[in-house]
Amino acid sequence: MTSIVLYCRPGFEKECGAEIQEKASWNEMYGYLELLKNQGIVFFHLQESEHGEALMRKLPLKRLVFTRQWFVTLTEKITLPDYNRVEAITEALGNQCQYADLRMEMPDTNDGKALSKFCRKLAVPLRQALRKEKSLSEKGDKDGAILHALFLSGQEVILGFSLHENNSPHVMGIPRLRFPNQSPSRSTLKLDEAFLFFIPKSEWGHRLTSGMNAVDLGSAPGGWTYQLVRRGMMVTAVDNGPMAESLMQTGQVKHKMMDGFKYIPMKQNVYWLVCDMIEKPTRVAKLMADWLLNGYCKEAIFNLKLPMKGRYQQVNKDLQLMKDEFLKHNVKYELYAKHLYYDREEVTVHARLLSPLPQKEL
Ligand SMILES: C[S@@+](CC[C@H](N)C(=O)[O-])C[C@H]1O[C@@H](n2cnc3c(N)ncnc32)[C@H](O)[C@@H]1O
Incomplete structure (x- = not known):
């Protein structure tokens, strides 16, 4: 089964889910929702597996109000072993396609933040292994699809891809802006x-x-x-x-x-x-x-x-x-x-x- 994974603000999963379900149905694509409540993650499981990529090609991300970023799944949730995690991930991915870049992602929550150190450490050997397998381009071809690795925990990851012409350029769709000290408010x-x-x-x-x-x-x-x-x-x-x-x-x-x-x-x-x-x-x-x-x-x-x-x-x-x-x-x-x-x-x-x-x- 193919799913689309959508990121939103934690607490807005219902809105994000209702919106993708409605806008997919306008394109005669149907599926059911799985919401990770207060984690800012929504799974839209599609009835037809080819509808995942088809929907990402048809529906501009800019038109989705409550979605920050999205990707189509390439794997089910992968349970990671305690050792040889890189191998487990590259094996699950296979090497049928070459991606322009890898995004290591996690829920936008306190638990998710705690995972970011783990992900940063894993990113280096994972990139090397993916390049060796020719699954990741050497130079970062700017027009290619992006590979997403969403870590739900240190033991569970899900892989997918997004299209460079219809995704957010930011990791998890989050731009990190610097607060200017001279501004009188955070707004x-x-x-x-x-x-x-x-x-x-x-x-x-x-x-x-x-x-x-x-x-x-x-x-x-x-x-x-x-x-x-x-x-x-x-x-x-x-x-x-x-x-x-x-x-x-x-x-x-x-x-x-x-x-x-x-x-x-x-x-x-x-x-x-x-x-x-x-x-x-x-x-x-x-x-x-x-x-x-x-x-x-x-x-x-x-x-x-x-x-x-x-x-x-x-x-x-x-x-x-x-x-x-x-x-x-x-x-x-x-x-x-x-x-x-x-x-x-x-x-x-x-x-x-x-x-x-x-x-x-x-
Ligand atoms: C969220 S604050 C604005 C913050 C501002 N954008 C900033 O960055 O500092 C909302 C403001 O709207 C103002 N406000 C609410 N109703 C208004 C009205 N009818 N006319 C003018 N200002 C109004 C309030 O006085 C308040 O200062």
């Missing part, structure tokens, strides 16, 4: 990660660059504003709460102490709208669609805070609301949502319109 990492995830670096020159105007709704104390300021933007920060003095001293920030739902920019020269207000997600989604459709901004990145229950349904409902608004106004759009690594009980959304508003709307 800053969320917007840093969002820019990296949603905006291709090759386009930063015209979509994320100095001199642009930005609005930050729900800005205090200023972690998100800091990300805009450090990229050379002029920011209007809207929040009744106080902004960090260090940001105000840059001369790049204007602070409006008012309700973010009532603020309207005076000039239509705002490129970025970012929003981290703690509010009902549907209200935020509606506001973001209004800003884009009114031409108040060109692109928006915002968080939808999730309720305790029905989190997958809530995200779908709010994204659908935005799509319906865009369709009603006959505009093409780009809309992606992701449960980013630095997100907690929220998802991050990026939206922009790709076609101008029809003349009658202006």
